[in-house]
Amino acid sequence: MARTLIRGGLVVTAAEETYADVLVDGERVAALAAPEVAEAWAPGADRVVDATGMYVIPGGVDAHTHMEMPFGGTVASDTFETGTRAAAFGGTTTIVDFAIQQVGGTLRAGLDAWHAKADGNCAIDYAFHMILADVNDAVLKEMDQLVSEGVTSFKMFMAYPGVLYSDDGRILRAMQQAANNGALPMMHAENGIAIDVLIEQALANGRTDPRVHGEVRKALLEAEATHRAIQLARVAGSPLYVVHVSAAEAVAELTAARDLGLNVFGETCPQYLFLSTDDLARPGFEGAKYVCSTPLRPVEHQAALWRGLRSDDLSVVSTDHCPFCFVGQKDLGRDDFSKIPNGLPGVENRMDLLHQAVLDGHITRRRWIELACATPARMFGLYPRKGTIAPGADADLVVYDPAAEQTVSAATHHMNVDYSAYEGRRLTGRARTVLSRGTVVVDDGKYTGHAGHGSYLKRDTCQYLV
Ligand SMILES: NC(=O)NCCC(=O)O
Numbered sequence: 001m002a003r004t005l006i007r008g009g010l011v012v013t014a015a016e017e018t019y020a021d022v023l024v025d026g027e028r029v030a031a032l033a034a035p036e037v038a039e040a041w042a043p044g045a046d047r048v049v050d051a052t053g054m055y056v057i058p059g060g061v062d063a064h065t066h067m068e069m070p071f072g073g074t075v076a077s078d079t080f081e082t083g084t085r086a087a088a089f090g091g092t093t094t095i096v097d098f099a100i101q102q103v104g105g106t107l108r109a110g111l112d113a114w115h116a117k118a119d120g121n122c123a124i125d126y127a128f129h130m131i132l133a134d135v136n137d138a139v140l141k142e143m144d145q146l147v148s149e150g151v152t153s154f155k156m157f158m159a160y161p162g163v164l165y166s167d168d169g170r171i172l173r174a175m176q177q178a179a180n181n182g183a184l185p186m187m188h189a190e191n192g193i194a195i196d197v198l199i200e201q202a203l204a205n206g207r208t209d210p211r212v213h214g215e216v217r218k219a220l221l222e223a224e225a226t227h228r229a230i231q232l233a234r235v236a237g238s239p240l241y242v243v244h245v246s247a248a249e250a251v252a253e254l255t256a257a258r259d260l261g262l263n264v265f266g267e268t269c270p271q272y273l274f275l276s277t278d279d280l281a282r283p284g285f286e287g288a289k290y291v292c293s294t295p296l297r298p299v300e301h302q303a304a305l306w307r308g309l310r311s312d313d314l315s316v317v318s319t320d321h322c323p324f325c326f327v328g329q330k331d332l333g334r335d336d337f338s339k340i341p342n343g344l345p346g347v348e349n350r351m352d353l354l355h356q357a358v359l360d361g362h363i364t365r366r367r368w369i370e371l372a373c374a375t376p377a378r379m380f381g382l383y384p385r386k387g388t389i390a391p392g393a394d395a396d397l398v399v400y401d402p403a404a405e406q407t408v409s410a411a412t413h414h415m416n417v418d419y420s421a422y423e424g425r426r427l428t429g430r431a432r433t434v435l436s437r438g439t440v441v442v443d444d445g446k447y448t449g450h451a452g453h454g455s456y457l458k459r460d461t462c463q464y465l466v
């Protein structure tokens, strides 16, 4: 089993920052050691990585991706192979993707289909949540089985009527089941029925361009659904994780719930922190590149999101990576914004954007690691195997250069999509060397991993409950 020594870096975890050498034995971290101890270990090492002037951080855990997701008559453009490779370049070493139940189908069939897409193709480790698209008695029983197989979180949609939507009764029943089997319900909280009325009215008035997507998906309808989801979870006695929170009013609902001591958690995504309705309103059809749901909000909402991230009313930053090419995919909605496939690319950019947030004073360095590595690992039952650097943990490690300058661009990114949502943005900080279970998968800008290195992770239940 190969031994690696990572020498001279500042080890940053959610819990502490310390100068230490990291000893890796095979797939695991063996120890964090003082230089004299590492010195004695070094002759037996197969590889020594010089991390002087660098941070050594846990690999990122992106708990919200959609590789190869079918949506709006097309399929998200990153495969598990291309998407996980891009994630590795960006310092993310674990993804939790969403398997989807077909309406009328079983959870088993949905999960098997996602295993078939991912198996043998991933550059980094991966796990699955399950999307419940058709809750019924049989599905409720199947949920228990999935929990025992390590699929311990279930996403439901209050949005997208006729597609992935669940009504309140179905949501309540699934939450009751989760209250019994330990699973974590996840919610896409937007009032989709009301939004569909506003979409129809906008189109009837000839308003077809991308900016209207942001206008009809109102912040109040995100807040209303967030409130309703929280009350349903209280009635069921289950915890709740609200995905891709974008509106200040929705953060206020989470704050109120958390002030009551409820097991209610919020996630936001880099696009809501760094982009806004100004991007949706770009000239011509450019705004289509920024169509996602929940939508980008006016820039004023960002302050509430940053505040929520500092106060832990928002506990996780995931990407909701769901890329669609501008040419051939986003343009399905050229004459009707409601036909633009929803989703943004970002799995490669998350760690760097959040590091920039550290430099900009929004969050501390340790909070960066907490939001992007430790808490998602805890939330989804992967800790301490993932999300930290400690003896016995998987050696998913990033040697991070905090001074490297980069200009984000589709010309240089590794995601399989023809545009970058952050094109031209200058960032300081970049992953230099990335290890996944002890194997160097990215080395100084070069990919050294391979498809199939990534393993499926069977997850425990949520480790973040109060
Ligand atoms: N978010 C988005 O726009 N697309 C992916 C599906 C979802 O998460 O709702």
Ligand SMILES: [Zn+2]
Pocket (backbone or CB within 6 Å): 188, 243, 244, 293, 294
């Ligand atoms: Zn969603």
Ligand SMILES: [Zn+2]
Pocket (backbone or CB within 6 Å): 064, 066, 320, 322
């Ligand atoms: Zn999503």
